[in-house]
Amino acid sequence: MRINSLKVWLHRGLLAAAGAALTFGSLPSGAQGAPTPPQQAPELAVGVCGTCHGVDGNSINPMFPRLAGQKAWYIEQQLKEFRAETRGDPYAVAYMWGMANDLSNATIVALAKYFSSQTPGPGTPHPAAVIDRGRNIYEHGIPSQGVPACAACHGPEALGSSQFPRLAGQHAEYIMKQLQSFQSNMRNVAIMHGVAQTLHTSQMRAVADYLESLP
Numbered sequence: 001m002r003i004n005s006l007k008v009w010l011h012r013g014l015l016a017a018a019g020a021a022l023t024f025g026s027l028p029s030g031a032q033g034a035p036t037p038p039q040q041a042p043e044l045a046v047g048v049c050g051t052c053h054g055v056d057g058n059s060i061n062p063m064f065p066r067l068a069g070q071k072a073w074y075i076e077q078q079l080k081e082f083r084a085e086t087r088g089d090p091y092a093v094a095y096m097w098g099m100a101n102d103l104s105n106a107t108i109v110a111l112a113k114y115f116s117s118q119t120p121g122p123g124t125p126h127p128a129a130v131i132d133r134g135r136n137i138y139e140h141g142i143p144s145q146g147v148p149a150c151a152a153c154h155g156p157e158a159l160g161s162s163q164f165p166r167l168a169g170q171h172a173e174y175i176m177k178q179l180q181s182f183q184s185n186m187r188n189v190a191i192m193h194g195v196a197q198t199l200h201t202s203q204m205r206a207v208a209d210y211l212e213s214l215p
Contacts, residue, residue, distance in 0.1 A: 041110030048099075049111065058121040062173035063091065068118035074165040075112035079103060088188065089181035120169050126209040134210025137203060145198040150207065153191075158211055169215060172208035179204045 046055045049067075053059045057068030067075060081087035082100035103111070126134075138158070141149040153164045160166035167175070181187035183196040196204075 045114045057115040057118040062171035067115035069120035072112040072116035079108045123213040134206035167211045172212040175208035
């Protein structure tokens with residue numbers, strides 16, 4: 001049953017990404033190969049990015065992260081890494097490298113401003129025991145495994161800061177994928193590799209479910 005659900009989830013994600021790619025390809029970009037101008041950012045946000053991430057940044061497909069309320073600087077940074085093809089997790093390679101290829105710096109800034117200004121949706125409920133375990137790891141870390149408290153960087157309510165992204169309300173499946181990418185160093189971020197390298201899958205799941213439950 002779980003395998004069938006995963007197949008449906010991946011199929012829907014592929015269809016959404018394919019639709020977005022086709023829409024992106026139909027938008028004018030001036031001369032062929034020229035960067036997309038910033039005045040097209042709202043159209044891109046709603047008509048292209050919104051296909052996967054939701055027009056208000058509250059994606060419903062856990063394959064794609066929620067962007068509503070995310071720190072603008074973080075969205076900018078990730079889009080530039082996608083464009084430079086330096087962010088190496090599987091979905092980045094499969095979808096975002098191509099999607100970000102023709103974005104100008106000004107358009108990236110405009111897209112980041114659009115999504116960061118959107119209102120995040122409600123959290124997703126999870127069993128109380130799972131939430132308690134995840135909250136404990138998030139707030140206190142796991143000293144015996146050398147895992148620091150997530151809250152030390154991402155804030156007590158996981159709202160992020162001027163240096164660390166918002167995690168509150170993010171899809172649990174997406175957080176799991178990123179933690180696994182950090183752990184394997186496929187997504188090469190030294191500080192997060194250090195945090196994730198000793199985490200067990202069940203511990204990642206508890207933290208991910210806790211974060212998804214936050215508003």
